[in-house]
Amino acid sequence: MARSGRVGWIEHTRAIGACAVALLHVLVSTQSSVEMSSIYVLAYDLVNVTFCRWAVPAFFMITGMLLLDPGRPLGWDRAWRYARRMLVVLATFGLAFACMQEVWSRRAAGMPITL
Secondary structure, eight states: OGGGTOOHHHHHHHHHHHHHHHHHHHHHHHHHHSOOOHHHHHHHHHHIIIIITTHHHHHHHHHHHHHSOTTSOOOHHHHHHHHHHHHHHHHHHHHHHHHHHHHHHHHHHTOOOOO
């Protein structure tokens, strides 16, 4: 990995993090769609919190580390510019997925889909 200019531990963290995020989605969707006894819910929550919840913050930190240039100072105006971009992206995708969830929930309940 050193020949291509990549840092090994970053690549390993990203790969393990991707697997943890996939496992997180599988655990949450399985737990919410299948009726389980309390011992299984506890086991799912233990695995979920212990092995999966670190991955999303790790991705944010690695992304920040890779995207921000250490040679340029990071002032409040530049940080606010980055934050606004992230807020726009999160609001856009959050709104789209919230609308999709509302449509599926209403269709499952037999309710009409309205604005």
